[in-house]
Amino acid sequence: MTNKLRWFAALSFLCAVVLLVGCRQSFAPEKDAELVQTQDAQEGREEKQPAAAPSAGEHAAEPAEEAPLEEGVEEPLPEAPANPVDLDYYFMGSLYGMGDNPSFSSLFDAPDGLSRLKEFYGELNKTFDRVEYHPQSLEYVGTYTGDVKFSANGSVNGMGDDNNCHTQLKTLMIGKSIYGAFDNVVEIGSNFQEEDFQVEAVTDVIPVILGYDYLEIYDVGDMLALSLHTQPLTFQVIGFLQKNAVLQFNMDIPLDQHIIVPFYDIAYEPTDDVNAYYQEIYYSQKCEGFVSIDSTADAEQMFQDVQALAEQYDLLFAVTPVKLNVSDTLHVQVFPSDASKYVSKHGISSDSKTAGNAL
Known part of the structure; x- marks a missing residue:
C-alpha cells in the first residue's frame, strides 16, 4: 500500500511538471508579441519627437528663398544718391552802355521799356534755374x-541832388530761390516767407532782417523809413541774424552790419515818374544774376537760348561764357563767436575794408 502511494505521488508530480511546461510554451509567444509591440511603440514615439537644433558648429539648413512680389505690388525705389547733381554757374548781366550799345536811358525812355523788362524777367525764371x-x-x-x-x-551824410543828406547803408537783396539758406541763422525773430516776395502797392510794408550788430539798436517790429532808387519805402524788422553770419557763393559777404531785403516782385503799375524810375532800375537789376545748369549740360546752348529770349523782348542781356569759380551752392555760414575775424576761401577778412565795402 505504501509503495502504491509513493508511485502515485511520483506520477502526479511528473504530470504537474509536464503540464507546467506546456503552459509556459503556450503563453510565451503572446508575451513576446506584447513586448515587441511595446518596444515598437516606444521607438515610434521617439521618431515623432522634433529633431534637435544644430549646434553653433554644425551646418544649419539653408534659408528659404524670398517669395516673389505679388502681381501689382511695385518694388521699392532705389535710394536717391547722397550727393546732388553737380551744377555750373554763369553770370548774366546787361550789355547796355558797352561798346556801341545804347545806354539804359534808351530803354527807360521807351514807353514799353518797363513792361518788356518785367515780361523778360518772368520768362527767365520759367525757363532757367537762377540764383x-x-x-x-x-x-x-x-x-x-x-x-x-x-x-x-x-x-x-553825403549831399544829394535834392539838397538832402544821403547815407548809403550796407544792404543785400536776396531772391525767393535762396531765402531758405537763412533758415538756420536767424538769432531772433523769423526768416522771410514766400509771400514776402511780392509787393502789391507802393505803400506796402516790406519785411527786413538785420545783421547782428543792429540788435542793440532796433527790436523786432520796428519800422524803418528808407529809400531805394529815390523811392521812399517803409520797412519792418522781422528778425536778426546770428553773430558772424557770412553769405558764401562767388564772394563772401559778412552780414553783421547788413540789412537783408527780399528781392520782391512789383505787382503794380508805376504811380508817378519817381516810381517808374525806381521800377525800371529795380527790374534791370533783377534781370541780372546767376544761371545754373547741370555740369553735363550744353552750356553753349544755354547761352544761345538766353540771347534769343533777350532778343525776343528787344533787350540787351547775355550770359558771360565763363564758368564761375564756385565750389558749393549758395549758403550762409556762422563762424565761431569767439573768432575776432575769419579768413574766407577768397582771402577776405571780416574786419577788412574790402569786406566792409563789398556792396
Whole structure:
C-alpha cells in the first residue's frame, strides 16, 4: 500500500511538471508579441519627437528663398544718391552802355521799356534755374547819426541832388530761390516767407532782417523809413541774424552790419515818374544774376537760348561764357563767436575794408 502511494505521488508530480511546461510554451509567444509591440511603440514615439537644433558648429539648413512680389505690388525705389547733381554757374548781366550799345536811358525812355523788362524777367525764371542776390544799398535820407560801420562806402551824410543828406547803408537783396539758406541763422525773430516776395502797392510794408550788430539798436517790429532808387519805402524788422553770419557763393559777404531785403516782385503799375524810375532800375537789376545748369549740360546752348529770349523782348542781356569759380551752392555760414575775424576761401577778412565795402 505504501509503495502504491509513493508511485502515485511520483506520477502526479511528473504530470504537474509536464503540464507546467506546456503552459509556459503556450503563453510565451503572446508575451513576446506584447513586448515587441511595446518596444515598437516606444521607438515610434521617439521618431515623432522634433529633431534637435544644430549646434553653433554644425551646418544649419539653408534659408528659404524670398517669395516673389505679388502681381501689382511695385518694388521699392532705389535710394536717391547722397550727393546732388553737380551744377555750373554763369553770370548774366546787361550789355547796355558797352561798346556801341545804347545806354539804359534808351530803354527807360521807351514807353514799353518797363513792361518788356518785367515780361523778360518772368520768362527767365520759367525757363532757367537762377540764383538771385544783389548788393544794393538802401539810403537813409536826412542827417544820419548812426555808426559809420553800417555805411556801404565808409562815409555818411553825403549831399544829394535834392539838397538832402544821403547815407548809403550796407544792404543785400536776396531772391525767393535762396531765402531758405537763412533758415538756420536767424538769432531772433523769423526768416522771410514766400509771400514776402511780392509787393502789391507802393505803400506796402516790406519785411527786413538785420545783421547782428543792429540788435542793440532796433527790436523786432520796428519800422524803418528808407529809400531805394529815390523811392521812399517803409520797412519792418522781422528778425536778426546770428553773430558772424557770412553769405558764401562767388564772394563772401559778412552780414553783421547788413540789412537783408527780399528781392520782391512789383505787382503794380508805376504811380508817378519817381516810381517808374525806381521800377525800371529795380527790374534791370533783377534781370541780372546767376544761371545754373547741370555740369553735363550744353552750356553753349544755354547761352544761345538766353540771347534769343533777350532778343525776343528787344533787350540787351547775355550770359558771360565763363564758368564761375564756385565750389558749393549758395549758403550762409556762422563762424565761431569767439573768432575776432575769419579768413574766407577768397582771402577776405571780416574786419577788412574790402569786406566792409563789398556792396
